[in-house]
Amino acid sequence: MASIKDVAAEAGVSVATVSRVLNDHPSVSAEARTRVLAAVETLGYRPNAVARSLRTDQTHTLGLVISDVLNPYFTELARSVEEEARALGYSVIIGNADERPDLQDHHVRNLLDRRIDGLLVSPTDGGSPLMLDAARAGTPMVFVDRWIPGVDVPVVRSDGRAAVRDLVAHLHGLGHRRLAIIAGPAATTTGRERVEAFREALGAYGLELPDAYIGQGDFQAESGRRVTEGFLDLPEPPEVVFAADNLMALGALDAVRARGLRVPDDIALAAFDDIRWFVHTDPPITAIAQPTGELGRAAVRALVDRIEGRPGESVTLPARLVVRRSCGEPPASSEPSPVTNRSQS
Amino acid sequence: MASIKDVAAEAGVSVATVSRVLNDHPSVSAEARTRVLAAVETLGYRPNAVARSLRTDQTHTLGLVISDVLNPYFTELARSVEEEARALGYSVIIGNADERPDLQDHHVRNLLDRRIDGLLVSPTDGGSPLMLDAARAGTPMVFVDRWIPGVDVPVVRSDGRAAVRDLVAHLHGLGHRRLAIIAGPAATTTGRERVEAFREALGAYGLELPDAYIGQGDFQAESGRRVTEGFLDLPEPPEVVFAADNLMALGALDAVRARGLRVPDDIALAAFDDIRWFVHTDPPITAIAQPTGELGRAAVRALVDRIEGRPGESVTLPARLVVRRSCGEPPASSEPSPVTNRSQS
DNA sequence: CACGTCGATGTAATCGATTCCACGAGCATC
DNA sequence: GATGCTCGTGGAATCGATTACATCGACGTG
Known part of the structure; x- marks a missing residue:
């Protein structure tokens, strides 16, 4: 592969001049510039990003560690992250933790070794020493979706509290009184928060959330199935199951179907x-x-702000309830075809 | 961040010795080894992968360019690729082409600039000059799922021919005679092959595949919707629609539902x-x-074989038909709960 | 005319690793 | 005791870029 030296030789100039042309530094003669560009063309030269990164101490790369690639939510998140990063001149390297703290650490370590400019994390647990050290050491970092309390890092997430209240209002209006939840891991903020929001919303209607109606899941389909089976085996099974993520809902559906029951x-x-x-x-x-x-x-904007020395602030956006038919009578208005409102940018 | 020099100073040895310890080169005294390891520990030193790559001309990284991250098929593919790569000591950088040749080129260029050791591609089109050049220049490369004819690169894919025959037999058995297909882009091998396999299978039953029953899609949901609307507007609409991927099937479902029709x-x-x-x-x-x-x-095994100088062979695995209820009467045997057979390794 | 300024260029140091080569100590062999 | 190994080690070159500094010629000005 051709290097900058080859280009310099071909163009009859020094490597410094070639570098100047490539980084369009002002003081290069038009003459030299055209010769260099011609040489680049004939050799098919492309700068070696590895060498450049070593010298400049910048990789123009963001690391994104997500909890589960097979979850469509994270997949969509990853896509928008890459899109925005690309627009700002950064690449993204994705690490999939599969909800496993050890894998999460593996990826964080790997990304730090590669000297990524910043890290976007949706933590699987309460924070390993590795991640805490990285945050303290000043690695530009932003949490998305989930976060780790007590760490001074911006958090970009959505607040589902209002939507959960709407959901409980909807359920209560349909006459449901025994409501259960399949929770996410207690080590994650979203795992805890969704249960809390649910309990709080129930409280507003004078309803309890008994322990028997809190199933411990891990955001994976299999746990949703297992927990739902437990609910169905209860002497007084719940009338509603609220799954704290979409994969556990899939598992719940599997369990209900396996019993020959209907939603x-x-x-x-x-x-x-x-x-x-x-x-x-x-x-x-x-x-x-x-x-x-x-x-x-x-999240990307906040991270890039931090990287480039600006503050980089936390963001909280509201979630919203989308009523369909799985809790009872159909919604009043029919939903528009979802194909057309896929992108909401 | 501590460098190898800091470690050498701390341990009172030369950088060469530190490097030897880190790469466990045989001729290092036990004494020196422990001193270096202690220094590494106290400084929290981690080798700079960028510098190492520059020197060794190896990144231990594979590039994976897929056509669409939002498609669960590719997401699952990406996951297994990363898993196997990790087992073999490689990292993976994913590039999402979103079925756009220009984005695909962007990612290929980016990955080559980063000097990845090898490239795994599921091409969105017939092959840009960039990709053809890379293949010719000897970049270790393997095609997955889709491939580009006439390029000397191993292909790892699945052959759906037999499964399509099974599908047509199933449909024919249910009494369907007017069968239509939503095809993928003609620039992709899977786009063309699935139509050909379908046509061939129909032929075995003396059935035609008229042009009106071939809708041109692009593997995205919206095109499935559009094509299906076209089918429904035909004076003699088909009795069956076969979508060449799952997202177009989703779009088809949207279209059917929007008309108030039932599957x-x-x-x-x-x-x-x-x-x-x-x-x-x-x-x-x-x-x-x-x-x-x-x-x-x-695919990863084939690519790593190539990278490490072994041949690296093409692989073709069979696909299989999974009968459910969307084409008519329920299957004879009920399907086991899918949660349990998620991983087939 | 002398001098300062400015623009274009080249030389060389540098980033953080790996690795070739040389060197010295210790030891066995003849 | 000289010779030749092996082993452990350090010095220095190297990978491919960027960039501070030096140089040199042309040009404008007093």
């Missing part, structure tokens, strides 16, 4: 995180939708 | 690429499932 007649189902397939499931699933694309973009 | 009573639907949600859609969708995880793993 919503035998048991109602709602989920946190809306996905396109929910429109076409049997029945269409009522869900809380986050402004995923906007979250990803805001 | 499979009014029109049957089948898809290429199975996803977990198809079990719970209304109705459950009959699909052709690829051994996605195995494809990803095989």
